[in-house]
Amino acid sequence: MPKTRIGFFGCGGIGSYHAERLKRLENVEIAGGTDTDSQRLKTFVDRFGGVPYRSLDEMLSAGRPDAVYATTPPFARGPEVAAIEKGIPVFFEKPVALTMSKAEELLRAVRSHGVVNSVGYMSRYMDLVDLAKEQISKGGPISMVQGEWIGSFHFPKGHWWVYKDKGGGQLIEQTTHAVDLARYLAGEANVVSAQIDNLVVNKFIDPDATAEDTSMVMLRFRSGAIGTITSSCVSQDSYAGWGVKVFAKDVVLDYSGSAKTLKVHRGNEVREVRSKMDPYFEEDRVFVEAVRTGNTDGIRSTFEDAARTLELTVAANGMSEKGHIVAQGTVER
Ligand SMILES: NC(=O)c1ccc[n+]([C@@H]2O[C@H](COP(=O)([O-])OP(=O)(O)OC[C@H]3O[C@@H](n4cnc5c(N)ncnc54)[C@H](O)[C@@H]3O)[C@@H](O)[C@H]2O)c1
Structure with missing residues (x-):
């Protein structure tokens, strides 16, 4: 062959x-x-x-x-x-x-x-994500999605990631994984509002940094579910990780991409599933x-699907720059 x-x-x-x-x-x-x-x-x-x-x-x-x-x-x-x-x-x-x-x-x-x-x-290839999808189909509908990417700032001087015009900033470059997984699990969404800023890194760590160090995006999914996407690189190594949480009618799912775990919460019970898979x-x-x-x-x-993930993060950047909150009427039911 x-x-x-x-x-x-x-x-x-x-x-x-x-x-x-x-x-x-x-x-x-x-x-x-x-x-x-x-x-x-x-x-x-x-x-x-x-x-x-x-x-x-x-x-x-x-x-x-x-x-x-x-x-x-x-x-x-x-x-x-x-x-x-x-x-x-x-x-x-x-x-x-x-x-x-x-x-x-x-x-x-x-x-x-x-x-x-x-x-x-x-992450779309993770067995845990398949399991999360299965749990959602049995335990839905989804009311809320919370995605996050939290870490410490560790880029050397001059690295492309530090510059917004080279890496796109944390939301576009890094938290995009959480945004994409939120879409994969909960369907299409629109950005309702966003706040993105550089509050610590370029003042205290690297004065050249233009990539944001903190952001919060609010999403409204077409299903009606409400979501937030939180990013920060002003954290500590002992408090770092990324993942997506899904709150549905009969189940809460807590997926950690960094720990490769899925916690399935039902009533008073929590089942933690670990994966060794290499996605x-x-x-x-x-x-x-x-x-x-x-x-x-x-x-x-x-590419076509991934461009929609980019679209959300680009929209959030644009919305943050304009500083306004958009559209209650973006939900298609
Ligand atoms: N899926 C993931 O988990 C994951 C993880 C890390 C990085 N990434 C993505 O992968 C991409 C690369 O990231 P990385 O961490 O490997 O960066 P990197 O800086 O380690 O590697 C990029 C390489 O591209 C080269 N390069 C730059 N401009 C070039 C050009 N015009 N022509 C040819 N080569 C050029 C650089 O010299 C460097 O060797 C980014 O888009 C990043 O977001 C994805």
Whole structure:
């Protein structure tokens, strides 16, 4: 059976994380990669194999990979169009872009060329999330959803994450996982209001930081459920984590993405289920399978769907900038 050859656009942290997992699949070969940082590129190909290419275009034309992993930082999205236009499947890391106009440009290409695509919202592949969905279908309807991403600020000086125009800020770059999971569990939502600010980090830790350190977003789901999404990187390592809580008629679900646990509360009882599953491996396995067979049924996060998660976080940013509360009338019942 011929191997699926994968090329990496961006050979840093998450690129290496995926490459490690892809190497475990016997029908996959790393074709190489391209990165603006030549040292990182060398480290990557030394470790995973393949050819170091000078550009994405060179990788596409000379390397002719069967699929591309787009694992550059959020500000570098866009050049993947070249792969899509050649009919090459693309796995995108989240967020799919920093702006809706960039996301729509990529989405137009994805649609018109019909390439296999997937986005790195790995939690959708967790067995615990399947269990949460099952509990919701039996114990619904949902009244409230609470998503959060809390951590300490640990980025080195000059890191792209620190700049809003490079990473998008904590809500767009990090808490997007909680927003996406809230959508996956509770359906589509609109942003009702948002407050986003940088209150501590750029005053006391890194004066150059433009990414927010604190945000709160209120959502109204189309089902009528009400939601909040809370983010902070002004916390302590001993108080950090991310997850989504769902309050439904007969059950409360407390999913922790960081602890890989699901607590199912019913009456006075709580059942805690732990998982050892590696959702990154599963999303990689499913993507490769889709590339090989052309059957995309197993893909749980498409570019089109992930663009809707971006839309919510972008809307929250815009609403916060305008400083006003919008629309009671956004609920479609
Ligand atoms: N799904 C997850 O759990 C998860 C975890 C971490 C990061 N991510 C996402 O993955 C993406 C990358 O994050 P990371 O932590 O790996 O960042 P990183 O900085 O470790 O790696 C990014 C790499 O891209 C390279 N790069 C930057 N601009 C480039 C360009 N124009 N062309 C080619 N290479 C370029 C950098 O030199 C770097 O090696 C981000 O979008 C991030 O949100 C997702």
